[in-house]
Amino acid sequence: MKNMQTKPDMEIIVTHVSSDFDSFAGMIAASKIYPDAKVVLPTSINQNVRKFLALYEDSLPAFQKPADIDLSSVKKVIMIDTKIPGRLGSVKELIEAKKAEIIIYDHHRNSREDIGYGLDYSEEIGATTSILVDIIKKRKITITPLEATLFALGIYEDTGSFNYPTTSQKDFNVSSYLLKNGANLFVISKFLNLSLSDEQHKLLEKLISNCRKLKINEKEIIISYAVTDKFIEGLSVLTRKLAQVEDIAVVICWVKMKEKTYIVARSDDIEVDVSRILTAVGGGGHPQASSGITKGLSFSEIESKIISSLQKYIKQPLTAKDIMSYPIRVINEEESIYKVNEILKKYGHSGIPIVDAGGDLAGIITRKDIDKAIKHGLSHAPVKGFRSHGIITASLNTTIDEIQNLMIENGIGRIPIINKGKIVGIVTRKDILRYLHGLAFLKYPFKQQNYERLFGLFPNDIQNIFEAVSNTARELKYRAYLVGGMVRDLLLGKQNFDIDIVVEGDGIIFARKLSEMLSARIDSYEKFKTAVLILKNGQHIDIASARIEYYEKPAALPDVEMGNIKQDLARRDFTINTLALSLNKNDFGSILDFFGGRKDIAAKRIKVLHKLSFIEDPTRIFRAVRFEQRLGFKMDSQTEKLAISAIEMNIVSELIGIRIRDELISILSEEKPWEALRRLHELGALKKIGINRELTSEFIYYIEKVLKKCLSLEVLLGKDRRKLKLLGKIVRLGRAKRGACEFGISFAGM
Incomplete structure (x- = not known):
């Protein structure tokens, strides 16, 4: 030794x-x-x-x-x-x-x-x-x-x-x-990939012989056991072999070797974390591979503890109702091919369900079917002659795995969801891919506790509002979410008490009920299903129905329709503003992030949701610049290119004057508005709204001086009036030929 x-x-x-x-x-x-x-x-x-x-x-x-x-x-x-x-x-x-x-x-x-x-x-x-x-x-x-x-x-x-x-x-x-x-x-x-020894082969045969299949919350699990009179290594390898033989994703084996019992678990299912499951018997490791050693526990005790742990940690599987799109847009079977083609173009759908006079699902028609009918001069014909028959459907409780198998086996990309004979939603390939490649796209409470604790950072009166919203949603059987800048700033650790609530349901009905709870005054807007509550302390609460927006032409105001929370978030300006926090009792504090908002917040990146975003609404260019300066973020390269392209296409010039005015006033409300003006000049936006002057360093210096002077005079003149007057001066300066110095002196001396 x-x-x-x-x-x-x-x-x-x-x-x-x-x-x-x-x-x-x-x-x-x-x-x-x-x-x-x-x-x-x-x-x-x-x-x-x-x-x-x-x-x-x-x-x-x-x-x-x-x-x-x-x-x-x-x-x-x-x-x-x-x-x-x-x-x-x-x-x-x-x-x-x-x-x-x-x-x-x-x-x-x-x-x-x-x-x-x-x-x-x-x-x-x-x-x-x-x-x-x-x-x-x-x-x-x-x-x-x-x-x-x-x-x-x-x-x-x-x-x-x-x-x-x-x-x-x-x-x-x-x-x-x-x-x-x-x-x-x-x-x-x-x-x-070592070959098995004779002893390992015999032990594997015992495990295969003793294996038992369990089904817990729709998940299939194999458990097995064996006893040997001596230590045989490689139980982890044998457990993996057993999983391959039985073609099961989750396998747990325990083998008594002399006085100790060795336990090994393997999981190829991302939703089954065997490291948590084996804590019941003192084990641990990775979510996909864990092990433990125990003494003194009988096989029946081990099995009982493991099954209890499986029931505790394997949650109910996500089903169609968790990821489907709803409310679903449908068409009557008597509608013409021409009309359906217009609907598909308007909403960007690749297919749409067809219902009969009783509202029952009668088929599906796709863009490909429509194109063929038009090509043959049949635009006038009803769609019922071109629909797909023998439609594969699923129920609200069909699991996502089952839906995925239906798509694969039948070669289809969308499955209508039926409840009581009526179509209530649809699951597409895109929904499945979101599920497979990132649970952050779904209503999945994997961050729930962290965000729930953050709610405790709000003052008591704000917390009471959230509780009232939650109670109202439960009473009306709606779902309610906190959205917008408050969620973004919550993650950034910034104070923001601008409360925006989106509900899946009628926003005005919700607002009326909530106003009774909070003894608040209500202003409602029936056309858009929105309302504003004004509390006695002056706090405003904006409430809106979840909705879809579409634009008939560039720079126009959008048309809206009722939708769900995912569709509502999809209409937002930037990914950093697409986050929603659940205020519902069953998942209070969980985050919905369909568009990678948290990732972009962490990267301090401003990113549009789609390539036509600035074309549809050019005011988003001004908001992007405002967020850059306020948050210290930066447009990503693609977003900046899209902004410049929209400016060069003169889309900004098509905006109604009052919308430009409102955006510029918002910019002038920022802490350092001259930085935002400089950025708008870099992008070429100022020239498009009539401010043609070059923003030299001298010009910026006097603009900064004037803006600071403006801030000091707000008490005397009032914020909006002061900023409107300032805006007029800046526009006139941009068109005038006199120097910035002369302007600054004359303005400061007002």
Whole structure:
């Protein structure tokens, strides 16, 4: 046996027991960053790692056994692939004594068992090794082809060869770097796909024989168990094999080997997080791959705990009613091809359901069908002769997985949703893709608690308003959402008490009911289904029905129709203003982000929702500039190009004068309006509204001086009157030939 280590100020690199390739490779990568630290090999390592060591140990750094380390001489511990002291074996005592400096590199989600101190470099990505290799890359530390291969093994294993949802861009980037530095894909494949031993084959047969299929909230799960009289490694591999044999996404196995029971869970379903499920038996790990070890629990106790945990953490699946578009636009079967063609062009639909005289679904007609009919000179004919028969439909409670299968099996892109014989909505390919590629597009409360806590930052009177809105929505069976700048500013940490409420239902009925609760005065606008409540303290609450807008021609005011919250948010000016927070009892505080608004807020980016946004409403150009200056954001390159293009097309010139005036007055209300004027000049917008003068530095200087003078006189003249007068002066200056200096002096002397 080696002598006990006595070197003072010793640094050690440790990882969890049952070390896999990610944790083992992570330790070797850490030794490149901390060359004076000793790598401590855990008491147990996975079979494929041990086989790798049998071949390549001589080419890797020397390892220490835990028993060879004098813990009293350790001053620094570098923890790899875990934050839980209980998974470190004997080193746990040193951690709990808090006598050593702790540095952590991990990629697992935080848990209650985590160490509560230390320098933590963890990231929630695909593999811990990726974090360390990224540092190696940035520091330009030399690595050998063998090290590159080992590091890649760690990343490939823990990302499921880049198939697991936890895989990040960093995992891809560092893997590319490793391949450039000699990582051997043949070796990687060899050690990730080891053939089974005879003992493993027999154990797999037992697991197949004992497996039982469960169905919990529409999710199919396989559970299985076995007993062996000795330890057989590779249960994680066998669990994956069982999933492949049974063609099931979620599998949980437990095997008693001597006095311990080993539990392994695997999930290829993004909605089933097995790391949470195994907490019931003391396990943990990744959402897609977790494990645990228990003593003293019978098989029936383990099964009972796991099933209870499955029922707790597997939520009811999302169904058609969660993602469908509604209310649905339909046409009568007697309508002409010409009329239907006009409707499709007006709303940009690629198809539309057809109903009979009783309102029952009679078919669907697509843009392709319409084009063929027109080509044959049949514009006058009723659509019923061209509709698709044998329509595939679904109910409100049909799961999204079932709808997806219907689309695939029948080669269709839209499925009408039927309730009590009537069409109540439609699910399209686009809806399915949003679900598959980002839950942020859906009403999914994955951020609910965080945002609910933020509501506590509002004054009590504002919180009382939100509670009244929630109660009103529940009483009327509506859904109500907080929208607009208040949501944006809430995420930015800015104070904003301008309350805008959108309801799925009649906004005026909602406003009347809410006004009774709040003892508020109400002004309503029947045409647009909007209302304003004025409380006794002067607080205004804007209420609107969720609606759709469409524009008959550029720069015109929009026509509106009733819609749902998704359609309402789709008509907003910029993505940063498309967020909505639920004020409904069942998901209070959850965020709806259909258009990537949170991502653009984080990037400080102003982005339009579609390419014709500025053509439809050129005032959005002025608002974009205003938000740039107010929030410190910047239009993205595509949005700026679209703004310049709309300006060059003279769309701004088509605006009604009062709309331009209102936008400019809003700009003059900002803290530094001269910056916004400078930006409008850069874009070419000022020339289009009659301000033709070049904005030289001298001109800007005097404009700034005049605006500051204006602000000081607001008390005397009133804000709106003062700004109108100022606006007139700026426009006249833009058309005049006298100098900016002369103007500034004359204006300031008013």
